[in-house]
Amino acid sequence: MEKIKQKPIEKIKTVIIAVLIVTMLALACLYIGGAQFSGAGAAINAQDMPLGAVPAGEDAPKQTAVYEKNLLSFSFIGIRCGENGGGAYATEQAARDLFEIALEPLHALLSSSSTVEKIDSEQFESAAAGEKYICISLTSALPYQIIYALSGEYSAPFGSDRAISPSTLLISFDEGGNASLYMRTKDACYKSAGNCTFSLSELSAMASDARLYDFELSDGVAYSETVPMARTLTLSRSDTLANGALESILSLLDFGTSGTQPMAMADIYTAVAPHGNLHIGDGKVVYTAASEGGISLSSFLSAAKSDLDISLYDVLLSSVSLVESLSRAVQNPLDIYIDGFYRSDDVYTIVFGASENTVPLSGDAFPYLAKVTAEGGKLKSAEFYMLSADRSNYSVSPFSSAWEYRHASKSAKITTMGLRYHVDKLPANELAAAWYCTGERTVEK
Amino acid sequence: MSWKTVKNLLILLLIAVNILLAVFAFDYYTDSNFTSADTAAGAAKILEKSGLYVESGMLSVKNDTAPALYTSYDRETYVCLVAHLLFGKEPDGIYMLPHGVRAETLDGKTAYIGYDMSVEYTAGENISSALENAKSADGEMTKAAREFLEEKFALAEGSIKESDCKVSGDCTFVTLGRAERGLKLYGMECTFGVRDGEIVYACGKYFFLTPTGEENAQLLDRVNIMFSEKERGVRGTLESAELCYTLYENADSGLMLFIPSYALTYRDGTVHAVNGVSKKLY
Numbered sequence: 001m002e003k004i005k006q007k008p009i010e011k012i013k014t015v016i017i018a019v020l021i022v023t024m025l026a027l028a029c030l031y032i033g034g035a036q037f038s039g040a041g042a043a044i045n046a047q048d049m050p051l052g053a054v055p056a057g058e059d060a061p062k063q064t065a066v067y068e069k070n071l072l073s074f075s076f077i078g079i080r081c082g083e084n085g086g087g088a089y090a091t092e093q094a095a096r097d098l099f100e101i102a103l104e105p106l107h108a109l110l111s112s113s114s115t116v117e118k119i120d121s122e123q124f125e126s127a128a129a130g131e132k133y134i135c136i137s138l139t140s141a142l143p144y145q146i147i148y149a150l151s152g153e154y155s156a157p158f159g160s161d162r163a164i165s166p167s168t169l170l171i172s173f174d175e176g177g178n179a180s181l182y183m184r185t186k187d188a189c190y191k192s193a194g195n196c197t198f199s200l201s202e203l204s205a206m207a208s209d210a211r212l213y214d215f216e217l218s219d220g221v222a223y224s225e226t227v228p229m230a231r232t233l234t235l236s237r238s239d240t241l242a243n244g245a246l247e248s249i250l251s252l253l254d255f256g257t258s259g260t261q262p263m264a265m266a267d268i269y270t271a272v273a274p275h276g277n278l279h280i281g282d283g284k285v286v287y288t289a290a291s292e293g294g295i296s297l298s299s300f301l302s303a304a305k306s307d308l309d310i311s312l313y314d315v316l317l318s319s320v321s322l323v324e325s326l327s328r329a330v331q332n333p334l335d336i337y338i339d340g341f342y343r344s345d346d347v348y349t350i351v352f353g354a355s356e357n358t359v360p361l362s363g364d365a366f367p368y369l370a371k372v373t374a375e376g377g378k379l380k381s382a383e384f385y386m387l388s389a390d391r392s393n394y395s396v397s398p399f400s401s402a403w404e405y406r407h408a409s410k411s412a413k414i415t416t417m418g419l420r421y422h423v424d425k426l427p428a429n430e431l432a433a434a435w436y437c438t439g440e441r442t443v444e445k
Numbered sequence: 446m447s448w449k450t451v452k453n454l455l456i457l458l459l460i461a462v463n464i465l466l467a468v469f470a471f472d473y474y475t476d477s478n479f480t481s482a483d484t485a486a487g488a489a490k491i492l493e494k495s496g497l498y499v500e501s502g503m504l505s506v507k508n509d510t511a512p513a514l515y516t517s518y519d520r521e522t523y524v525c526l527v528a529h530l531l532f533g534k535e536p537d538g539i540y541m542l543p544h545g546v547r548a549e550t551l552d553g554k555t556a557y558i559g560y561d562m563s564v565e566y567t568a569g570e571n572i573s574s575a576l577e578n579a580k581s582a583d584g585e586m587t588k589a590a591r592e593f594l595e596e597k598f599a600l601a602e603g604s605i606k607e608s609d610c611k612v613s614g615d616c617t618f619v620t621l622g623r624a625e626r627g628l629k630l631y632g633m634e635c636t637f638g639v640r641d642g643e644i645v646y647a648c649g650k651y652f653f654l655t656p657t658g659e660e661n662a663q664l665l666d667r668v669n670i671m672f673s674e675k676e677r678g679v680r681g682t683l684e685s686a687e688l689c690y691t692l693y694e695n696a697d698s699g700l701m702l703f704i705p706s707y708a709l710t711y712r713d714g715t716v717h718a719v720n721g722v723s724k725k726l727y
Contacts (some may be wrong), residue, residue, distance in 0.1 A: 013452045020459035027466035031473060046665060046673075046724045049704070052697035055727055056652070057544065057561025060696055243676070302697070 072150035073139035073337035075418030076222045078215045081132050081204045086212025089228040090358035094211035102134045105171050105198050107152030109181035114158045114194030124189040127182045128217045132173040137222050141167035146341045154313055167416050168220035184220040221414050223401035230359050230433035231395045237283035237426045238386035240267050248329040253287055254295050285384040294378030307377025319350040319372040326384045333389045347375045359433045363423035396432040404435040412439035479507050480666050488668045496680035504667045509688045511705035514656035518701035524558045531556050531566050531644050562652045568645035578613040586610040590617040590639045616640045631689045631718045662705050664721040670707050673724035681711040691718050691727045
């Protein structure tokens with residue numbers, strides 16, 4: 001084979017070509033990968049300081065535990081101790097004082113030191129006909145684990161192979177002050193007993209509170225002839241974000257501000273990131289995770305945790321943290337409570353409600369304040385309604401709950417009853433609270 | 446076309462592509478590490494509309510860089526350490542106060558040590574009068590006093606300037622600031638009095654610990670920092686913007702963080718320290 005001989009000049013040209021190709025590749029890498037190599041740039045976004053870091057000498061803001069946030073909402077509470085007794089709607093201070101005291105035995109009776117058994121409704125009625133008890137009508141039925149988490153410091157609730165989501169709770173006391181908890185769900189009754197004693201003298205003193213009024217308890221539903229008062233609300237959809245709110249939301253949900261794409265319509269924002277997308281507009285903040293994406297729930301917790309180690313309690317804490325942060329960002333004017341907590345396999349759905357002076361808001365135009373779903377330790381979706389509310393200076397009194405109960409029970413077996421602001425359209429002017437009953441079929445006034 | 450011609454064309458083509466890429470890469474790195482004169486001028490105009498006057502030259506600079514530093518810290522251990530440093534021995538009593546502690550010895554020495562790093566300590570009644578005399582005195586610091594302070598505060602040899610010293614009789618008063626990596630610790634300045642190899646006076650703010658670790662910190666550029674001032678409604682004429690460190694305490698992780706920040710001095714004398722990472726006012 002004939003060997004091709006190159007002249008020296010040709011060899012030099014070949015070397016030059018090789019050097020130029022290498023240089024070209026290096027420059028291309030440097031340019032294309034610049035964003036990765038560069039440590040600084042004008043596109044850097046402000047980052048929050050680590051949680052708990054405060055200027056030296058200042059005290060870190062007190063971390064409020066989840067059970068101190070009044071997320072467990074009730075509509076009525078009643079107490080009986082011998083001849084004394086009475087109840088109050090949650091809108092009144094007397095009810096809130098009594099509820100605070102009742103949380104201690106309630107929490108103890110839901111803890112792992114208690115045992116639970118299914119009972120028939122007659123046993124529940126028998127306890128309700130007893131002489132010493134505190135009964136609580138919750139705004140919404142919640143799993144007992146969530147009631148446990150929202151009523152005191154979380155350790156471990158009792159174990160049960162049943163999903164127990166009571167809407168009525170009755171803490172019954174015997175002559176020695178030993179407490180038992182009766183729970184009424186939509187279709188069953190349960191009793192939890194454990195090592196929990198309560199001072200009968202304290203119970204008697206609480207039952208003598210002059211602010212309480214007569215009530216009846218029938219089929220787990222408490223009602224009274226006393227007429228509650230509730231302020232009227234003027235509600236409207238909030239479409240605009242306050243200064244800095246967009247930045248806070250983007251930072252909270254792990255979106256860089258550079259990803260924000262203002263759309264043709266004013267005040268509508270969308271942002272896309274590998275983990276999901278965000279839409280802010282139409283009075284809502286909506287986050288939807290990409291099919292394999294999502295945000296680690298641990299990023300909403302104070303301590304880092306693997307996605308695989310996220311427990312039911314962590315799901316609760318992270319969703320509360322997320323909704324509180326969104327609420328702060330959009331300046332939500334209403335109080336927050338937990339309206340529902342559902343689990344299906346590894347998918348958790350947490351529904352947050354909004355209330356004004358403990359009276360919840362619900363309806364077609366405002367089904368809930370926020371809804372969060374999580375799966376596999378990741379946030380999969382979040383929906384938050386933005387609402388502005390003006391409170392009027394005068395209050396309206398609906399019918400008494402006793403009148404409403406008698407009226408509604410003619411056509412349905414009532415299982416829960418409470419005041420609600422029924423928001424079927426927005427804007428709503430001078431919206432008054434009304435009784436809202438659930439039973440075998442919904443009857444609404 | 447011959448192979449030789451192809452080679453020549455290829456070389457020309459590659460040279461052209463390389464020049465183009467070099468220009469792009471240069472532009473990219475220049476833009477990402479510098480605030481351009483145009484951007485700075487535009488930003489200065491926007492700021493001016495809000496009553497915030499900034500020379501565009503103060504914004505059109507190479508972006509600052511500094512790592513975030515940290516050291517282990519908890520209040521209880523720290524105040525004991527400072528008391529020991531001031532007294533030269535363990536305090537005999539420490540009393541909790543709302544924002545700090547009062548440390549005492551049985552021989553009558555008392556020091557207030559604040560959690561905000563403030564220190565107030567006078568070893569004897571005659572110290573205050575010595576300080577007053579020192580303000581008008583022209584004495585020279587002794588070598589012993591200098592060596593004592595340098596050793597006590599782990600300062601580099603010769604770092605104490607004579608202009609920061611005042612001498613009255615056997616007492617030497619030195620005003621010390623704190624700096625790390627050449628950047629001042631914002632607000633840390635303390636006057637110490639030394640006599641016969643012991644500290645007899647301390648008044649001011651001083652952080653006695655040195656950082657033990659560092660992390661990369663992504664600093665915002667000066668344009669963003671000034672826009673954060675605009676958002677806070679600040680008005681005035683900016684005289685200087687200096688990179689410094691501010692101290693952040695994190696009780697959860699038991700750390701004291703040294704966060705790169707900007708000390709913004711305005712013409713009316715007000716100084717704002719703005720966190721260079723979070724752009725929040727310190």
